[in-house]
Amino acid sequence: MKFSIFQDTRQGQRRYNQDRIAYCYSRDALLMVVADGMGGHLHGEVAAQIAVQYLTESFQREAKTALPDPFLFLSRGLTNAHHAIVDYSFDRDLPEAPRTTCVACVVQDGVAYWAHAGDSRLYLLRRGQVALRTRDHSRVQMLLDEGMISAEEAMVHPNRNKIFSSLGGHTSPQIDFSRKTPLAAGDVILLCTDGLWGPLDGERIARSLSGTNLALAVPQLMEVAEQAGGAHCDNLSLVAMAWEDGDAPQVISTQTLALDHFTTQMEGLLKSRLPASASDLSDEEIERAISEINSAIKKYSK
Amino acid sequence: MVNQSNQPLPTGYQLDEYIIERQLSLGGFSIVYLAADEQGNPVAIKEYLPNSLALRKEGEIVPQISDENLPAFRYGMRCFFEEGRALAKLQHPNVVRVLNFFRANETVYMVMQYERGRTLHDFIHRNKGQIRESFIRGVFARLLNGLREVHTHKLLHLDIKPSNIYLRIDGSPLLIDFGAARQTLASDQPMLKPMYTPGFAAPEQFRSRDQLGPWSDIYSIGASMYAALAGSAPPPAEKRAERDEMVPAIKRWKEGYSVQLLETIDCCLQLDPLSRPQSVFALQRQLAQRHKRRQPSLLSNLRTKLNKPIW
Numbered sequence: 001m002k003f004s005i006f007q008d009t010r011q012g013q014r015r016y017n018q019d020r021i022a023y024c025y026s027r028d029a030l031l032m033v034v035a036d037g038m039g040g041h042l043h044g045e046v047a048a049q050i051a052v053q054y055l056t057e058s059f060q061r062e063a064k065t066a067l068p069d070p071f072l073f074l075s076r077g078l079t080n081a082h083h084a085i086v087d088y089s090f091d092r093d094l095p096e097a098p099r100t101t102c103v104a105c106v107v108q109d110g111v112a113y114w115a116h117a118g119d120s121r122l123y124l125l126r127r128g129q130v131a132l133r134t135r136d137h138s139r140v141q142m143l144l145d146e147g148m149i150s151a152e153e154a155m156v157h158p159n160r161n162k163i164f165s166s167l168g169g170h171t172s173p174q175i176d177f178s179r180k181t182p183l184a185a186g187d188v189i190l191l192c193t194d195g196l197w198g199p200l201d202g203e204r205i206a207r208s209l210s211g212t213n214l215a216l217a218v219p220q221l222m223e224v225a226e227q228a229g230g231a232h233c234d235n236l237s238l239v240a241m242a243w244e245d246g247d248a249p250q251v252i253s254t255q256t257l258a259l260d261h262f263t264t265q266m267e268g269l270l271k272s273r274l275p276a277s278a279s280d281l282s283d284e285e286i287e288r289a290i291s292e293i294n295s296a297i298k299k300y301s302k
Numbered sequence: 303m304v305n306q307s308n309q310p311l312p313t314g315y316q317l318d319e320y321i322i323e324r325q326l327s328l329g330g331f332s333i334v335y336l337a338a339d340e341q342g343n344p345v346a347i348k349e350y351l352p353n354s355l356a357l358r359k360e361g362e363i364v365p366q367i368s369d370e371n372l373p374a375f376r377y378g379m380r381c382f383f384e385e386g387r388a389l390a391k392l393q394h395p396n397v398v399r400v401l402n403f404f405r406a407n408e409t410v411y412m413v414m415q416y417e418r419g420r421t422l423h424d425f426i427h428r429n430k431g432q433i434r435e436s437f438i439r440g441v442f443a444r445l446l447n448g449l450r451e452v453h454t455h456k457l458l459h460l461d462i463k464p465s466n467i468y469l470r471i472d473g474s475p476l477l478i479d480f481g482a483a484r485q486t487l488a489s490d491q492p493m494l495k496p497m498y499t500p501g502f503a504a505p506e507q508f509r510s511r512d513q514l515g516p517w518s519d520i521y522s523i524g525a526s527m528y529a530a531l532a533g534s535a536p537p538p539a540e541k542r543a544e545r546d547e548m549v550p551a552i553k554r555w556k557e558g559y560s561v562q563l564l565e566t567i568d569c570c571l572q573l574d575p576l577s578r579p580q581s582v583f584a585l586q587r588q589l590a591q592r593h594k595r596r597q598p599s600l601l602s603n604l605r606t607k608l609n610k611p612i613w
Contacts, residue, residue: 016510095544281376289383289549293403296390301399 001030001254003105005241006214008222012195012233019193020048020100022266024056027254028066030107031059032239035100036120036193038166043098047168049084053104054081056168058266071177078102078115079165080173085168099168103134103191107241112181112189117165117173121197124181125188128210130202131135132181137165137174155201161194170190185244186211193237196221199228234278308333308351308358308365315363317411318404320347329479330354331378336416344416345401350382350409379410383478386412388457396448398468398478417476422526423465435559438530441467442523443589446473447509449523450582452477453516460514462522463502464529489602501525501535505543505573513557517575520585524570524578536571543573562591 011017018037023030035051038046055077059067067073081102089097090196101118114122119136135141140160143149165174183189188209199206200221208221218240225236252263310333311317311323320337326346327334336346351358351365355375359363369376389400389412400525402413414506422441423569445467452459459466459480470475504521506513521539528536528551537548551564566588572578 016512281380286379286410289380289387290403290405290410293386293390293400296387297400297402298402300391300393301401 001025001028002244002251003030003107004251005016005030005239005242006218007237007239009237010195010222010226010235012226012229012232012235014233015064016045018044018048018100019195019235020045020052021191021237021239022052022056022264023239023241024059025252025254026060026063026065028108029059029063029070030241030254031056031063031104032107032189032191032241033102033104034120034191034193034237034239035102036118036195036235036237037098037100037202043089043094044100046088048102050085050088051081051100051167054084055104055240060264066108067205069110070108071115074093074104074106074113074115074177075175077104078117078173082117082167082173082281089114089168097169098168101163101193102132102167105189105191107189107243110183110243112178112183114178114181115175117167117175119161120164120191120193122178123188123190123192123197123202123205125190125206125210126184127186128206130206131187133177133202134176134178136161136163137176146230154261155198160198183243187243188214188240189243190240191278192238193234193236195234196218196225196230196238198234199225199230209242212243257263308353308356309360309362311335311349311363316407317347318611320345320413322347331382337413339413344417346413346414346416348414350379350411352378353467356409365407365409371548377474382410382412382469387415388452388455389480391455392451394448394451396444396445396475398476398480414478417468417470419468419470419476421465422467422469422475422530424462424534425532426464431531433530435563438527439563440473441469442527443586445477446523446582446586446589448475448477449519450586453582454521458514458516459519459522460507461499461503462526463499463517463535464526465485465499469520499536500540501529503539504575505539506542506575509543513575515575516581517578520578520580521572521575521581524567527567528571531559531567539573546573563589 005023007023008019009017009019009021020037021033022037023032025031033052033055035048037046037048056079058073062073085100086097088121101120103114103116103120103122105112105114105122112124114134116134117137117140121136122134123130138160139162140154140157144151144154154160167173190205190209201280205221209217218238222236226233229236303442310328311322313322313324314384315322317337319556323338325333326336331350331352333349333351335349337347339345352375353401355371355378356365356367386400386403387532389398399415400412401415404411449459450466459477462477466477466479468478470476502522502525506518525536531551542548551567552561555564566585569588570578570585579588
């Protein structure tokens with residue numbers, strides 16, 4: 001597989017970041033996940049974390065080096081993550097079960113498979129346009145489908161954040177699956193939370209992410225969305241992947257990966273709290289730290 | 303995780319230039335010993351030995367660390383260094399002093415000044431319900447001087463509680479055990495979960511660690527003052543966040559303490575970080591306020607005396 005991938009999450013103007021994102025790939029399969037935790041206060045992020053962690057862990061268990069059945073993987077993964085969140089809230093006796101949206105996508109043999117619950121979206125961008133996108137499990141999307149409101153009205157509808165399917169919570173989630181979607185060179189798959197797609201329209205997103213270097217285009221797009229989100233900007237997160245994106249230096253080729261090797265990027269809880277070099281403290285560094293401390297002691301003691 | 307407990311180094315053991323006398327305390331991350339230096343002066347030595355990652359069995363000196371735990375062990379060591387680095391720069395009469403730092407037995411040791419005295423925790427237990435306002439103001443005003451110095455160095459203590467407040471023989475307070483400081487970094491290393499003490503830790507300490515700040519230590523100061531009055535810790539913040547059953551100081555103690563002190567304690571114990579005094583300085587100002595009001599001028603004293611009925 002050859003692709004380039006980039007992910008980013010921002011807190012916006014909220015007090016917490018309840019979004020969680022991750023991607024993970026083996027030699028023959030790629031998983032991308034985005035989850036947007038809800039539940040009033042603080043447990044939302046736990047729900048999102050459980051969903052993302054559960055999916056990436058099962059992926060690492062099962063993708064050796066390809067998944068036997070990507071749809072089965074997604075279906076089981078999302079359902080089990082739902083139960084894991086419910087169990088979590090039961091164990092802790094939480095008054096209301098935390099919930100999270102979830103959109104997950106597997107790419108294998110040049111074919112994309114995805115599933116989602118809630119209003120975090122997947123876009124397939126092809127030749128600068130939105131070729132496909134997931135249909136939100138939201139009241140507003142229903143009204144739109146029934147022709148009760150227009151697309152413009154939907155963008156400002158007061159209930160646009162109300163969703164009827166999510167992982168966790170008291171009711172079983174409604175999970176929608178894609179078709180098997182073959183990818184063409186240059187296609188971009190974008191998974192994102194409503195903080196990103198809310199203030200932007202699809203065309204804008206498609207234009208900014210097509211045919212460019214994602215590592216440059218994504219931060220710009222995030223910036224635009226955050227600006228447009230204004231004073232109440234929600235958490236905004238995305239994972240973007242460009243398929244067979246030429247031979248640019250940022251392109252990852254998985255052919256050289258060892259059979260049991262996985263590369264995982266998970267952001268949210270881990271980001272900024274655990275430095276990448278956290279565990280490799282060498283003997284020299286230990287010695288250096290000790291002498292540094294001792295010289296500080298000498299310097300400051302009188 | 304197997305429940306294991308680490309054996310302390312034996313009495314008389316020669317550790318670098320120090321001789322171990324006895325174990326003073328045992329925590330999840332470390333063991334603290336009383337030892338003597340070459341001149342025979344008492345010192346306290348803290349040994350980095352996280353329970354869940356390293357095991358010293360009976361009769362052994364070098365702890366066993368499995369390959370699997372080594373990265374986490376080393377990561378925790380980084381935090382231990384942070385503590386050492388931070389304390390090395392702090393020279394304050396109300397903050398414990400670090401004297402030396404060295405490596406031995408596959409782990410690291412921090413040597414600190416040993417002081418005679420007892421913890422505030424002991425003091426509270428011996429004088430349950432009889433602690434006077436002047437004592438509380440005296441101890442905490444000086445302790446806050448030390449804490450201010452800590453915060454000035456961009457460090458949070460994060461485990462202030464009566465058992466980490468040491469009272470020297472002369473009654474002056476000393477802030478000890480900075481083991482939780484800076485471990486904010488390690489909150490997601492599952493085996494190095496920050497340790498906090500129920501009742502004294504601010505709610506943001508286990509919920510939203512990105513909100514930690516001087517106000518988190520201030521919550522613990524408030525809880526410690528509350529404990530000094532009550533003789534026991536206030537209810538844990540996570541319980542309070544669900545249903546607050548803590549009787550505010552102002553309601554619980556009508557007599558014996560000034561309204562101003564009680565209000566200050568309640569203010570420190572606000573669950574919302576923003577409602578607390580935002581800096582040690584702000585809190586010190588609040589603690590100092592009453593003295594201003596309660597120490598009237600000589601003239602007004604005379605006036606009050608003269609206006610009193612004669613009988």
